[in-house]
Amino acid sequence: MAAAGGLTVLGGRHSRAGGENPWGLPTGNAANYGTVRPPSFARPLPIPPIKQPTRTGPGGDEIDLVLRPGTGQPLPGAATPILGFDGIWPGPTILATRGRPTLVTVRNELGEAANVHNHGHHAPAASDGHPLQTIKPGGSRLYTYPNNQTGGTYWYHDHTFGLTGAHLFRGLGALYIIRDPAEDALGLPTGEYDVPIMIQDRLFDAGNALEYTVDAGTTFTGVLGNTLCANGVHTPFFDVAARRYRFRFVNGANSRNLRLALGNGDPIVQIASDGSLLSAPVIQTSVELAPSERADCIIDFGHLQPGTSVVLRNLDPTWPELPDVLRFNVVRKESDGSRVPEHLAEVPRIPIGEAKKKHRRLRFQLADGKWTINGLRYDPARIDFRVKLGTTEIWEIENGEQTQMHPFHQHMVPFQVLDINGAPPPPAHLGWKDSVAIPPAGRARLIMRFYDYTGTYVFHCHKLEHEDHAMMLQQEIVA
Numbered sequence: 001m002a003a004a005g006g007l008t009v010l011g012g013r014h015s016r017a018g019g020e021n022p023w024g025l026p027t028g029n030a031a032n033y034g035t036v037r038p039p040s041f042a043r044p045l046p047i048p049p050i051k052q053p054t055r056t057g058p059g060g061d062e063i064d065l066v067l068r069p070g071t072g073q074p075l076p077g078a079a080t081p082i083l084g085f086d087g088i089w090p091g092p093t094i095l096a097t098r099g100r101p102t103l104v105t106v107r108n109e110l111g112e113a114a115n116v117h118n119h120g121h122h123a124p125a126a127s128d129g130h131p132l133q134t135i136k137p138g139g140s141r142l143y144t145y146p147n148n149q150t151g152g153t154y155w156y157h158d159h160t161f162g163l164t165g166a167h168l169f170r171g172l173g174a175l176y177i178i179r180d181p182a183e184d185a186l187g188l189p190t191g192e193y194d195v196p197i198m199i200q201d202r203l204f205d206a207g208n209a210l211e212y213t214v215d216a217g218t219t220f221t222g223v224l225g226n227t228l229c230a231n232g233v234h235t236p237f238f239d240v241a242a243r244r245y246r247f248r249f250v251n252g253a254n255s256r257n258l259r260l261a262l263g264n265g266d267p268i269v270q271i272a273s274d275g276s277l278l279s280a281p282v283i284q285t286s287v288e289l290a291p292s293e294r295a296d297c298i299i300d301f302g303h304l305q306p307g308t309s310v311v312l313r314n315l316d317p318t319w320p321e322l323p324d325v326l327r328f329n330v331v332r333k334e335s336d337g338s339r340v341p342e343h344l345a346e347v348p349r350i351p352i353g354e355a356k357k358k359h360r361r362l363r364f365q366l367a368d369g370k371w372t373i374n375g376l377r378y379d380p381a382r383i384d385f386r387v388k389l390g391t392t393e394i395w396e397i398e399n400g401e402q403t404q405m406h407p408f409h410q411h412m413v414p415f416q417v418l419d420i421n422g423a424p425p426p427p428a429h430l431g432w433k434d435s436v437a438i439p440p441a442g443r444a445r446l447i448m449r450f451y452d453y454t455g456t457y458v459f460h461c462h463k464l465e466h467e468d469h470a471m472m473l474q475q476e477i478v479a
């Protein structure tokens, strides 16, 4: 089935074509998938700069951010043109403190409309980055982030109607971390031992330019790269001391799933999922992250001798497989005053009875070759349903697609996972979440409280090529 206008997606199952992608589809520029990558672990992991406030006062921290073109150096050789917050990829990390507002003035010097969505943030509708609330070229907009929510790892990215995938792919993504004094008192690794790592697959052409193609194949599978980047650099290395580290892993890929594991078989201790600490650490052999999910993990290099290396692997089999994320090189011994307490935070479960009869069913599926939710494509002029402020609801998200998962993302309020395919969620899913993978042909039930803000907010699939074409609906929260 050919794609009219390049935006119709294919339905049904697709057989594996030898040497091609498993769907046998024209996915992006096929020639570039065969590009020989430079050696792995050759360049250091960059750490995005911390954004310094322009002013701090009683009303909060004021930050000035500019959307502008820039260049990155993900590969050796020619620089790569990008679109960046402050012209860099990833953009600067914004550090906020729980309970103290952050006021971000964003000026757009991109030459095209764009905006900012602070993913996982509990913000007034005017600051949520609704797909139509864009900043015109040359214009600016003030985003108010109250930071009245759990401390943790969040991230901000563009959310322009129909262009979110293209904009994030070109570089418009960065971390937003909320510090919480209660969390600081736990003794977890901090300072230089608290390391943000945004993982993103990208496709480059022979001249190192980013190659983003929307066609029938990529709209079906999502855009999948042939190069895995950590903080904007292809498969880097990171020198560590023989001690504990906290890594804030962000799956900032457009559509790729990740399953992180250590090459030496050591455990990864997950302490937070999306924006909240778990009640207790979860010891895992691998950590799965759907697009937009985050996992804060403790990795202890304390038993390793200097000179040892450990590769962070990606075990997810999505085509084309990208098995190496980065390599940790243990370079020195060091004393370690950090600890990982057995109890991290109170995460009270929302009682199911609180939702009373407020249940919704949302079916994510292909309909007439298009990505839909309950058969509907996103229409910004249409309110899909209204939710009463102050109520609690249970949403049952169904995945009607047999071959791939859809990562569900809700704006404005976090949720708790009640069950996935009828089974209790895994321990790493017992915190507050804003994104969750709905397995192929599977379902999940989520419970959420609608509090503080009225207005129109979207929810959608976070495979961005699904979201853009147009697996997204909107709810209006009403008083």
Ligand SMILES: [Cu+2]
Pocket: 405, 406, 407, 461, 462, 463, 466, 467, 471
């Ligand atoms: Cu999807």
